[in-house]
Amino acid sequence: MVAGGKSALAGRRVLEIADESGVYCGKLLADMGADVIKIERPGGDAGRARAPFLADRPGEDRSLHFLYMNTSKRGITLDLGRAESAPLLRSLALGADIVLETLPVGRLDALGIGHASLAAEKPEIVVTSITGFGQTGPHSHWKSSDLVAGAVGGPLHVTGDADDPPVALAGEQNFLMASTCAAASSMIALLSAARTGRGQHVDISLQETTLSVSHISGVGKWLDDGIIPRRVGTGLTASVPSGAYACQDGRAYLMVNRPAHWKALAQWIHEETGNEEVLDPLFEGPSSRRIEYRELLDLFISDMTALHTVNEIFHEGQRRHIAFTPLQSTEDAARDSHLQSRDFFVEVDHSATGPLRYPGAPFRPESTPWSISRPAPRVGEHNQEILGGELGLAQETLESLGQAGVI
Amino acid sequence: MDQQALADLKVVEFTQGMAGPWIGRMLAWCGAEVIRIESHRVPGVVRLYVPPAAKDRKIQPEMSPWFTDWDAGKLFVTLNLKEPGGAELARKLVARCDLVVENHRFGAMDKLGLDWETLRGVNPELIAISSSGFGDHGLHPGYVSWGPNIEAMSGMAWLGGFPEGQGAMTQYAYPDSLSALHGLFAVLCALDHRERTGEGQRITLAQLETTVAMIGPEMMDQLAHDQAPARLGNRSTYRAPQGCYACAGEDRYCALSVSSPEEWHALCRIIGREEWAGDAHLASLAGRQQAADRIDEAIESWTRSRSPQDAAKTLQAAGVPAGAVQNTEDQYRRDPHLAERGYFETIPHLKKGEVVAPGIPLGLTGTPGRTPRAGAAMGEDNASVFRDLLGLTETEYADYLATGAIEAPPEPNPESPSPSPTGD
Numbered sequence: 001m002v003a004g005g006k007s008a009l010a011g012r013r014v015l016e017i018a019d020e021s022g023v024y025c026g027k028l029l030a031d032m033g034a035d036v037i038k039i040e041r042p043g044g045d046a047g048r049a050r051a052p053f054l055a056d057r058p059g060e061d062r063s064l065h066f067l068y069m070n071t072s073k074r075g076i077t078l079d080l081g082r083a084e085s086a087p088l089l090r091s092l093a094l095g096a097d098i099v100l101e102t103l104p105v106g107r108l109d110a111l112g113i114g115h116a117s118l119a120a121e122k123p124e125i126v127v128t129s130i131t132g133f134g135q136t137g138p139h140s141h142w143k144s145s146d147l148v149a150g151a152v153g154g155p156l157h158v159t160g161d162a163d164d165p166p167v168a169l170a171g172e173q174n175f176l177m178a179s180t181c182a183a184a185s186s187m188i189a190l191l192s193a194a195r196t197g198r199g200q201h202v203d204i205s206l207q208e209t210t211l212s213v214s215h216i217s218g219v220g221k222w223l224d225d226g227i228i229p230r231r232v233g234t235g236l237t238a239s240v241p242s243g244a245y246a247c248q249d250g251r252a253y254l255m256v257n258r259p260a261h262w263k264a265l266a267q268w269i270h271e272e273t274g275n276e277e278v279l280d281p282l283f284e285g286p287s288s289r290r291i292e293y294r295e296l297l298d299l300f301i302s303d304m305t306a307l308h309t310v311n312e313i314f315h316e317g318q319r320r321h322i323a324f325t326p327l328q329s330t331e332d333a334a335r336d337s338h339l340q341s342r343d344f345f346v347e348v349d350h351s352a353t354g355p356l357r358y359p360g361a362p363f364r365p366e367s368t369p370w371s372i373s374r375p376a377p378r379v380g381e382h383n384q385e386i387l388g389g390e391l392g393l394a395q396e397t398l399e400s401l402g403q404a405g406v407i
Numbered sequence: 408m409d410q411q412a413l414a415d416l417k418v419v420e421f422t423q424g425m426a427g428p429w430i431g432r433m434l435a436w437c438g439a440e441v442i443r444i445e446s447h448r449v450p451g452v453v454r455l456y457v458p459p460a461a462k463d464r465k466i467q468p469e470m471s472p473w474f475t476d477w478d479a480g481k482l483f484v485t486l487n488l489k490e491p492g493g494a495e496l497a498r499k500l501v502a503r504c505d506l507v508v509e510n511h512r513f514g515a516m517d518k519l520g521l522d523w524e525t526l527r528g529v530n531p532e533l534i535a536i537s538s539s540g541f542g543d544h545g546l547h548p549g550y551v552s553w554g555p556n557i558e559a560m561s562g563m564a565w566l567g568g569f570p571e572g573q574g575a576m577t578q579y580a581y582p583d584s585l586s587a588l589h590g591l592f593a594v595l596c597a598l599d600h601r602e603r604t605g606e607g608q609r610i611t612l613a614q615l616e617t618t619v620a621m622i623g624p625e626m627m628d629q630l631a632h633d634q635a636p637a638r639l640g641n642r643s644t645y646r647a648p649q650g651c652y653a654c655a656g657e658d659r660y661c662a663l664s665v666s667s668p669e670e671w672h673a674l675c676r677i678i679g680r681e682e683w684a685g686d687a688h689l690a691s692l693a694g695r696q697q698a699a700d701r702i703d704e705a706i707e708s709w710t711r712s713r714s715p716q717d718a719a720k721t722l723q724a725a726g727v728p729a730g731a732v733q734n735t736e737d738q739y740r741r742d743p744h745l746a747e748r749g750y751f752e753t754i755p756h757l758k759k760g761e762v763v764a765p766g767i768p769l770g771l772t773g774t775p776g777r778t779p780r781a782g783a784a785m786g787e788d789n790a791s792v793f794r795d796l797l798g799l800t801e802t803e804y805a806d807y808l809a810t811g812a813i814e815a816p817p818e819p820n821p822e823s824p825s826p827s828p829t830g831d
Contacts, residue, residue, distance in 0.1 A: 228736050327559040366609045
């Protein structure tokens with residue numbers, strides 16, 4: 001945390017029992033200042049064994065995924081299946097404003113910390129569940145994964161080249177969107193509880209969050225025009241022109257949505273290539289007017305981009321208020337001069353890895369800054385502090401729980 | 408009806424595109440009063456909709472399905488913010504609200520006399536979010552971008568897709584929706600802070616940064632090793648096999664993922680390769696990753712003769728995570744689960760009677776949301792907002808209309824490419 005800085009969620013507590021589908025929700029809340037207590041199984045969370053690893057060497061504190069997704073959290077170990085855990089789990093849950101969980105439907109109730117059971121003692125509590133298909137309905141017991149969510153939620157069908165099978169995006173985006181939605185919903189439930197005194201069960205379905213973030217050509221448009229979108233490469237079906245265009249040293253991405261932007265682009269193409277046809281008023285107006293001319297316009301644009309480097313197209317395009325941007329590799333993005341000028345990447349020192357650079361704030365609140373207050377916890381790092389100090393377990397009890405493999 | 412979660416919240420939007428409007432759409436679904444300020448001079452792109460079956464009907468700003476998806480449930484007023492009276496009315500709306508959502512180009516609000524310091528001056532507890540491609544400082548804050556531009560720039564597009572390919576891009580302007588969800592979360596945190604301290608604040612969001620944060624572990628890999636991470640396509644570093652497998656029919660696929668031994672054994676049984684279940688080499692993740700091509704081939708020879716729905720049902724019944732690769736029609740017509748959960752929302756529409764829209768996936772079981780209305784015209788709510796909510800007298804309202812501060816609908820002009828009232 002920035003010295004002396006305030007945190008928006010200071011004083012809020014979250015209990016996290018989450019796999020890779022929900023860890024980012026905990027991170028969002030923790031980096032905004034909530035005290036997020038992450039429960040791992042004794043020996044450490046399965047996510048610690050997940051590649052990529054620092055210097056490609058596995059180790060319980062070397063998974064870059066685990067390190068990134070668990071910043072600012074405190075960690076304890078607890079075997080949820082053991083009878084001895086039940087009272088501890090319940091105390092921890094009742095001490096929280098939000099219980100965040102990704103267990104199979106029904107498991108939280110079986111553990112004695114379902115929403116109804118907790119609310120009987122603490123009506124304002126919020127329980128946020130993230131599952132593949134939600135808590136109700138005929139598929140509620142189906143298993144999921146990021147790829148399965150991308151299938152049933154729609155993105156796969158429309159992502160990739162037209163002649164290839166469907167393909168996923170990098171970085172398990174469906175998990176991240178379910179997590180972000182869960183974080184927002186949890187905050188809405190907290191704000192509502194502050195007024196009414198009543199919390200609630202937040203039921204996040206991976207299928208539904210995936211569907212909602214990817215619905216740009218979804219049900220409303222299809223019922224209207226009968227067009228079922230499928231894969232078309234880099235362009236947007238409904239927006240012409242759009243896509244990645246080859247330059248001398250790479251590709252630049254172009255999108256034209258406003259009538260004025262098309263005019264500016266047509267004028268530029270005309271100046272550079274002498275093309276007269278591109279100025280035809282036939283092509284003017286909103287994007288949807290140009291759909292039938294996609295291939296022809298792509299040729300006109302490529303004739304011009306081929307004359308320049310990516311950077312020339314980027315900056316001259318922007319000077320003319322045309323939305324050209326470079327298509328960057330991760331290496332380019334790591335060195336991106338705009339991100340550098342904003343000090344986007346931050347350094348986080350972890351006792352096991354030494355300082356590493358992490359992507360920084362996803363948004364910047366001025367008075368209560370986003371910040372990584374601590375690196376991801378080591379296995380059981382806060383057992384003593386939380387179970388001993390805060391729950392008040394005696395040293396002997398902690399030791400016997402440890403020997404019995406409960407913590 | 409139960410009180411909705413955000414029934415007391417008042418929001419004013421100075422927005423365009425999708426990244427800003429979707430924040431207001433979700434807040435309105437939770438019961439907030441959301442007033443979106445528009446201008447006939449620069450209609451929002453989601454309103455620029457020409458009915459595909461009747462192009463001669465020109466642009467129909469109320470009929471656009473995109474407009475329903477991103478803006479249903481709000482109140483709509485038209486102001487000419489370049490008129491002193493227009494900016495003045497906007498400040499009056501801001502004075503009585505909790506939250507401003509803004510995603511105009513960098514500097515545009517300042518020029519209109521609607522900069523943050525001014526707005527905070529009229530409303531000391533105000534919370535505001537400014538969302539843009541590049542943020543409000545740095546090398547080029549004023550550059551223009553749409554969601555896909557940011558996707559291309561972030562490294563995400565380059566890293567997606569099959570290993571032998573050149574990357575993959577979404578067709579749904581993904582940075583717009585991911586930024587909207589992050590923006591929503593950020594303003595809710597600021598509201599929670601204000602509840603407890605009385606302090607408002609401004610939040611800026613640069614979509615480029617939010618999008619890079621979405622490939623966080625991969626960027627850490629790049630930054631730590633100065634080496635590009637591998638493109639994984641449909642495979643995973645911790646699940647194998649995993650992929651999309653061709654099924655019976657044209658362009659039909661089923662996705663599946665295996666991680667536990669139980670899932671692996673069940674899959675071997677289903678695809679008729681019981682002998683693999685006892686193979687020590689294939690018992691480990693690494694072993695299955697090495698044999699991925701061979702395993703994929705066997706899976707596909709099983710899926711090819713089945714529909715994706717049947718394949719998924721059989722796999723799930725045996726405990727293997729799987730799902731049909733669904734298109735829009737599958738989701739709406741052939742997904743009994745989404746139907747039973749009531750995922751799609753039917754919304755009363757001022758022009759069409761009713762429309763169907765994707766659900767708002769907030770899952771608030773105690774305070775379920777709803778969308779009261781779709782299909783509002785530009786300026787639909789001018790009279791009720793300025794007279795009833797702001798308390799202008801008839802004479803004052805008429806004066807603002809006369810100066811053009813409150814914009815009246817333009818005269819229909821069939822030759823003009825700018826929006827005309829609904830076609831014949």
